[in-house]
Amino acid sequence: xxxxxxxxxxxxxxxxxxxxxxxxxxxxxxxxxxxxxxxxxxxxxxxxxxxxxxxxxxxxxxxxxxxxxxxxxxxxxxxxxxxxxxxxxxxxxxxxxxxxxxxxxxxxxxxxxxxxxxxxxxxxxxxxxxxxxxxxxxxxxxxxxxxxxxxxxxxxxxxxxxxxxxxxxxxxxxxxxxxxxxxxxxxxxxxxxxxxxxxxxxxxxxxxxxxxxxxxxxxxxxxxxxxxxxxxxxxxxxxxxxxxxxxxxxxxxxxxxxxxxxxxxxxxxxxxxxxxxxxxxxxxxxxxxxxxxxxxxxxxxxxxxxxxxxxxxxxxxxxxxxxxxxxxxxxxxxxxxxxxxxxxxxxxxxxxxxxxxxxxxxxxxxxxxxxxxxxxxxxxxxxxxxxxxxxxxx
Numbered sequence: 001x002x003x004x005x006x007x008x009x010x011x012x013x014x015x016x017x018x019x020x021x022x023x024x025x026x027x028x029x030x031x032x033x034x035x036x037x038x039x040x041x042x043x044x045x046x047x048x049x050x051x052x053x054x055x056x057x058x059x060x061x062x063x064x065x066x067x068x069x070x071x072x073x074x075x076x077x078x079x080x081x082x083x084x085x086x087x088x089x090x091x092x093x094x095x096x097x098x099x100x101x102x103x104x105x106x107x108x109x110x111x112x113x114x115x116x117x118x119x120x121x122x123x124x125x126x127x128x129x130x131x132x133x134x135x136x137x138x139x140x141x142x143x144x145x146x147x148x149x150x151x152x153x154x155x156x157x158x159x160x161x162x163x164x165x166x167x168x169x170x171x172x173x174x175x176x177x178x179x180x181x182x183x184x185x186x187x188x189x190x191x192x193x194x195x196x197x198x199x200x201x202x203x204x205x206x207x208x209x210x211x212x213x214x215x216x217x218x219x220x221x222x223x224x225x226x227x228x229x230x231x232x233x234x235x236x237x238x239x240x241x242x243x244x245x246x247x248x249x250x251x252x253x254x255x256x257x258x259x260x261x262x263x264x265x266x267x268x269x270x271x272x273x274x275x276x277x278x279x280x281x282x283x284x285x286x287x288x289x290x291x292x293x294x295x296x297x298x299x300x301x302x303x304x305x306x307x308x309x310x311x312x313x314x315x316x317x318x319x320x321x322x323x324x325x326x327x328x329x330x331x332x333x334x335x336x337x338x339x340x341x342x343x344x345x346x347x348x349x350x351x352x353x354x355x356x357x358x359x360x361x362x363x364x365x366x367x368x369x370x371x372x373x374x375x376x377x378x379x380x381x382x383x384x385x386x387x388x389x390x391x392x393x394x
Contacts, residue, residue: 045289048320060375069378080110086339087138092120092213101353122216168264281314306334324366
């Protein structure tokens, strides 16, 4: 049985799995399940990981082990690694000022950071505290056009280079783990309240200063008495535009002068539509297995979508990436890069900014080491010929 390190020095963490282990023991149960859980039977959540095991890596010997080239381009912007930190909400429940810590670590490693509509830090706060960040903004389409337009204007003013429109969360997935933890909306069960008391460090860090954090991007639109986590969650639930379609997406495209990508694509036809609409990229994603249970794994969908895209727009992937070799497999199947969410959230939940920095360092080292062992000179050399799938001949 594996025993992972549980101390206070993040430099002794050797893998993302070990970082997740530490995070699990730092968080109360309800917060861990919010971070870790998926929808219904969690079959898609599990499939996101198992899909990577269906591929093996080819390797060539007697290739000099010069430092492999890891830098490249993501959606037209320079990136020191083939990855960005993807959007995630309510991160302040894991660590104080978590969104800013994530942005700082991303910037230190030369990769983009994506701020969610439902982040705890606002666009303005992140830009002020991390002025050099390559800041992307994730948008949930809203029913009120004036509010949506104001968010877009704020994103432009904050210097966001890329807009990421999420399409797969118009209806919230059946996350049974979440429902079990609450006796009524936002009211923890007695068992969970008692469990919180077993995590005094979390209580002191997260709850003692000011209680549960609010959602910074939405506070400006809430009445004075409702600028709370509950108020913001009720607001976004009421404002989500469940009628989002391609025509509506075209209107958002017309109102955004920068780069724009669509997150939540699993079908080749949707990739074709994104190309025809003039988008700059798509993210192959099933929302981390938190929406439609039984949906395709992101990696399997990538293998079907890559031949359709064929380099005409940027192709990214999220879901299940935990190792440098996972990134290699995604790039070999046609992705330009990956978005990390849970992977970096383990780091921020365990050690704050130092944990995120350590996770990115681990992934970078794994990526470089694995390319060396494969005899591959850099990420731009990766293609399908470096993979051996189950059923393939040698």
